[in-house]
Amino acid sequence: EVKLQQSGDELVRPGASVKMSCKASGYTFTDYAMHWVKQSPGQGLEWIGTIIPLIDTTSYNQKFKGKATLTADKSSNTAYMELSRLTSEDSAVYYCARSLGPFDYWGQGVMVTVSS
């Protein structure tokens, strides 16, 4: 069974960074790209970026360059996303999703709340 297990919800201070994880199981991690998607409260879906674990290549939505950093650890089948210099605009649910084409499996989401 394919599963993407994301780390727990985060409460972080403005200006801080947060790193979340997405542990993949049930498939060969390096056979698929991993994407990250943001959903602000009451809003739609926004693609942040993609990492291809096999070759450690990343691509980013221009809007999130400098904000998000994507990495992957092939030894533990885990993808990571770090968000830096957090502001209230970064409060959202963040999903990981795998794909070869359409995003066919999604994690359960990490809710990040930025508050002092």
Next chain:
Amino acid sequence: EIVLTQSPTTMTASPGEKVTITCRASSSVSYMHWYQQKPGASPKPWIYETSKLASGVPDRFSGSGSGTSYSLTINNMEAEDAATYYCQQWNYPSWTFGGGTKLELK
């Protein structure tokens, strides 16, 4: 960057009604994917490559379109279809989602 515009933004439908959701692209695209999301849940793949139903999707759903205009249709709306639907496309090097259509049961 290609922009996807969905219409309507919100709509209500009665059981048994036919529903059509449209997604227009700012430039021609080769295909469209669609996702369903219910409150508090992760999005689910619903229709891929314009017209192929994802696993488990009822056959009252269909997808069509080409170029800059794509649509998701529900024949005979059911209560379980109430959700938000998003279109999505890939145009190197970016993925883009439409703004979503919230479908409510009347």
